Amino acid sequence: MNAAQSDRLAHRIARRLDRGGLSPHQARRLSEARARALDGLFAGGRWRRLLDRLAMPAVPAALAAVLLAVLLVAGTPEHAPPQTVAEAQPFRLDYGLLVDDLPIDAYLDEGFRQWLDTRADS
Amino acid sequence: MAGYARRLLILLSALAAGAALAQNDPPFWRDLSPTMQGVLGPIEAEWAGMDAERRRKWIAIGQHYDTLTPGEQQNLLSRMRAWVRLSPAERERARDRYRHWLAIPPDQREALRERWQEYQNLPPEERARIRADDPR
Numbered sequence: 001m002n003a004a005q006s007d008r009l010a011h012r013i014a015r016r017l018d019r020g021g022l023s024p025h026q027a028r029r030l031s032e033a034r035a036r037a038l039d040g041l042f043a044g045g046r047w048r049r050l051l052d053r054l055a056m057p058a059v060p061a062a063l064a065a066v067l068l069a070v071l072l073v074a075g076t077p078e079h080a081p082p083q084t085v086a087e088a089q090p091f092r093l094d095y096g097l098l099v100d101d102l103p104i105d106a107y108l109d110e111g112f113r114q115w116l117d118t119r120a121d122s
Numbered sequence: 123m124a125g126y127a128r129r130l131l132i133l134l135s136a137l138a139a140g141a142a143l144a145q146n147d148p149p150f151w152r153d154l155s156p157t158m159q160g161v162l163g164p165i166e167a168e169w170a171g172m173d174a175e176r177r178r179k180w181i182a183i184g185q186h187y188d189t190l191t192p193g194e195q196q197n198l199l200s201r202m203r204a205w206v207r208l209s210p211a212e213r214e215r216a217r218d219r220y221r222h223w224l225a226i227p228p229d230q231r232e233a234l235r236e237r238w239q240e241y242q243n244l245p246p247e248e249r250a251r252i253r254a255d256d257p258r
Contacts, residue, residue, distance in 0.1 A: 091179035096220060097205070099198050108215060
């Protein structure tokens with residue numbers, strides 16, 4: 001059916017509908033067809049075709065998103081390792097504890113503290 | 123429309139997963155130079171469980187390794203593993219006492235070192251008795 005034939009058929013249908021006198025069954029079927037046409041306009045029509053053109057396949061898009069997020073988060077300066085000990089000031093105490101003459105046990109051994117107190121009292 | 127909602131959900135999940143992955147405490151052990159891996163070797167097994175802040179601390183310490191005396195290097199290597207295995211509360215207690223230690227005059231610090239040696243020379247059972255008497 002070409003465009004001219006479609007137009008003539010549409011006019012004939014319109015005139016028939018204008019005369020009225022449809023049975024309830026005909027009215028219901030027309031209503032259902034109208035609802036289907038509207039659904040198609042929004043769900044399967046031009047919007048869907050536009051989204052199809054814009055959207056990438058889901059898996060490559062997801063991989064690209066992961067890569068982008070990794071680069072954004074890991075590339076920020078606060079995630080770069082410090083270059084010198086001076087940049088790690090909060091950890092200088094740990095550094096001192098680890099290299100000092102007095103071993104870490106000396107700070108944690110409660111018996112040593114008790115023993116020192118006893119000697120100080122005597 | 124359900125297909126697009128699903129696709130959007132996948133993209134958002136991927137973004138979240140990527141962000142979480144990036145925050146999974148870089149740098150990774152494999153990213154360290156062979157020299158740094160050698161210095162930090164005693165704590166390699168614990169590396170995976172550390173957060174980014176602790177890893178950066180250890181890298182900073184490792185970068186300073188060459189400036190240490192041989193004795194200090196030995197101290198560092200022998201204490202690393204024990205240090206990372208302490209509980210956070212124990213590490214904090216040690217730091218707190220070390221701060222006090224830094225504040226006392228050098229001659230008293232030297233005396234304290236000698237006291238530690240004397241204490242270490244006590245019989246183990248004597249040290250155990252002292253610890254048992256500790257009111258803490």
